[in-house]
Amino acid sequence: MxxxxxxxxxxxxxxxxxxxxxxxxxxxxxxxxxxxxxxxxxxxxxxxxxxxxxxxxxxxxxxxxxxxxxxxxxxxxxxxxxxxxxxxxxxxxxxxxxxxxxxxxxxxxxxxxxxxxxxxxxxxxxxxxxxxxxxxxxxxxxxxxxxxxxxxxESVLVLVLVAVGALSVIASAGLISLTAGRALRPLDMVTEAALNITRADDLSQRVPFVGSHTDEMGRLVTAFNATLERLERLFNSQRRFLADVSHELRTPLTAIRGNVDLLRRMNPLPDNRESLDAIQIEVERMARLVGDLLMLAQAESGNLPLARSVVELDTLLLDVYRQARVLAGDKVAVVIGEEDQARASGDRDKLKQVLLNLVSNGIKYTPAGGRITLGLACVNGWARFTVADTGVGIPPEDLPHVFERFYRVDKSRTRAAGNGTAPGGAGLGLSIARWIAQAHGGRLEVSSRLGAGSVFSLWLPLLATRPVSKPAPVPARPE
Known part of the structure; x- marks a missing residue:
């Protein structure tokens, strides 16, 4: 209200x-x-x-x-x-x-x-x-x-009083609503500006205000605009730095990609064409690596922004499910298992990024005809997302290291899943996913059996108490 x-x-x-x-x-x-x-x-x-x-x-x-x-x-x-x-x-x-x-x-x-x-x-x-x-x-x-x-x-008087009173209340309610709307207009403008900034990622916007800057609303708008100005300066400095770093790292990659394209147009010999294909694959992998490194650097320095809001987790699960079906195509089936209603405070886009990363890994390492099951359950004040696949699984010796930077399970797992045609990742996706989970006060866990598939679990603290679907002990937080 x-x-x-x-x-x-x-x-x-x-x-x-x-x-x-x-x-x-x-x-x-x-x-x-x-x-x-x-x-x-x-x-x-x-x-x-x-x-x-x-x-x-x-x-x-x-x-x-x-x-x-x-x-x-x-x-x-x-x-x-x-x-x-x-x-x-x-x-x-x-x-x-x-x-x-x-x-x-x-x-x-x-x-x-x-x-x-x-x-x-x-x-x-x-x-x-x-x-x-x-x-x-x-x-x-x-x-x-x-x-x-x-x-x-007395009866006539009561009727007159009721009629006059009702009309007076209705007229007064309209006048009060109009007056309150005008008085609270600066709050609406602040909210609108904040939403526009969130949607457009544009900190150059300011809240227009006509009135006294010494009253409560005037001071609020002035403080909000001052905050926006300071944030704009900070973000511009950060963006310039990231742009410079990105340019320095990506320019050589762009040059290499251009040279590869040029050599392709020169009708190289078959052996040379294979070399160019290998170079192209590595260039694309390095480009993704640069992007992941920049995000990870922001995360570890605490500068990766989280647009926190109330997130309806069950709605998020449905969004991920729809996108996962597109990613999976005809290779594997994507289904929804348990689905509870839950809410959490967090960055919806970042949480979606984590889930899609887990789904992408599941699709990559699940043979054709397999299945990926998405789920959401409320357990003792926590929301638990699960992404379970019927893929090749993870060897027990690799499980403790899957969230480490640049760590990759041996290539036999990749070949078994992708038939040797899919390029391997840089080993940063799960590291970034775990950081996003921890930034939300949660954790990312995995259980797997070799040859039977893996289950990744994203735990998030619930924003409000919800009915518990299946009581179970909450696993300990990873150190």
Whole structure:
């Protein structure tokens, strides 16, 4: 999730909470105001009824004389007069045949109470006022008013608040997203510049910035551009040095190659043609050797760059598999065995170079009709690439030395694999592959049986915990 999206969601959630709180307050104030007005009306009606009522004592009895309740029905109020026992004495006509207390729960209270009740599906606000004389309870007066208008007003208010709040949140989210996007634009430019540099290998690019160079974004862009400038100077110096060395080493090879081509066009004798072919093979081998030497020199001096990123190893395996099938052609079959999902931090191209080097060796030293199996497994926090072939194998005495520079297994292995036609390598490929593995915090190992094939294993530390497919002890790191 991007920072822009997180900021938008965070501020939108905050705004939603504020609007919701505001809506609750407005709803509460409105409800309280409307109910207070109804309560005032109920109290006023009760006072008016009791004011025009009279209590006439007859012996030990007290008789209540009431006004005509119909006088108070014009305002839509319901009135009941109950005995001290809660029995209906008289009620306004708009109550019809209703002969129960409007609010039986408030009877037996010593003081006036006002409550919301539901009577026959109607939402009412009921005032219950005890009627007393000389401290003696004579009965109860209940005055009720409908809350239908209040409920409707509250419903309309809720709908309005929800609609206005939703529109406000949506509009604010768009404005916040736009503002955050403009504020974070320098970060996008830094990211874009870094990606362009990675893709094009061009350190001359700079991040354009229009604004204050004293704020956080300005300082970030300034520091990034300064870093790019310094890196550009360093890489240019290194490239000039490597170009000079490469020129000095390759110029004689180019001259030799040109002379060989010239001699070929002179229609040499068969014996001379064989000599020219041998020279051509050696020139090509030396050219590859020069390239490998330059890479190895960079690696050992710590100047070989690693473009580290999160590498999906299972995707890398599929890429290597597709390219390996092209390299193998019809000579050997290339298949995928175990394939787990795994991630590691590293240089994807360098890791691919290691795997393709191992595949190339397998193709070279596997007889026609053989098979190369690629695999990827997660073992105790490590990712294990395997390249297994059914080739001629490596003699036990040669196994400890296969990763040494310029070390080559005896030529019988090459002849058996390539039928004597493939030129041997310079003995640097596995050395470079092992350095790349170690630079990633991993290791490169090999197991082999003569005549049965070899298995090369590239171990890399996993970036994140993954399910272990086949628990197995991790071999010790090579010294």
């Amino acid at each position: 991007s920072i822009r999206l997180r900021l938008t969601l965070w501020y939108s959630a905050l705004l939603t909470a504020v609007i919701a709180l505001f809506g609750v307050v407005v709803w509460g104030v409105l409800a309280l105001t409307l109910v207070s007005q109804i309560d005032q009306t109920l109290n006023k009606t009760a006072v008016q009824v009791l004011r025009v009522s009279a209590v006439v004592p007859i012996n030990d009895l007290s008789i209540i004389t009431l006004p005509q309740l119909e006088l108070f029905e014009a305002d839509g109020r319901d009135i009941e007069v109950l005995t001290a026992d809660g029995v209906l004495n008289v009620a306004s006509q708009n109550l019809g045949n209703f002969d129960r207390p409007l609010d039986s729960s408030s009877l037996n209270q010593k003081s006036a109470t006002i409550r919301d009740v539901s009577v026959g599906g109607a939402h009412l606000r009921v005032l219950t006022q005890p009627i007393t004389t000389n401290g003696k309870l004579l009965g109860y007066l209940q005055v009720a008013a409908s809350l239908r208008d209040v409920d409707q007003a």
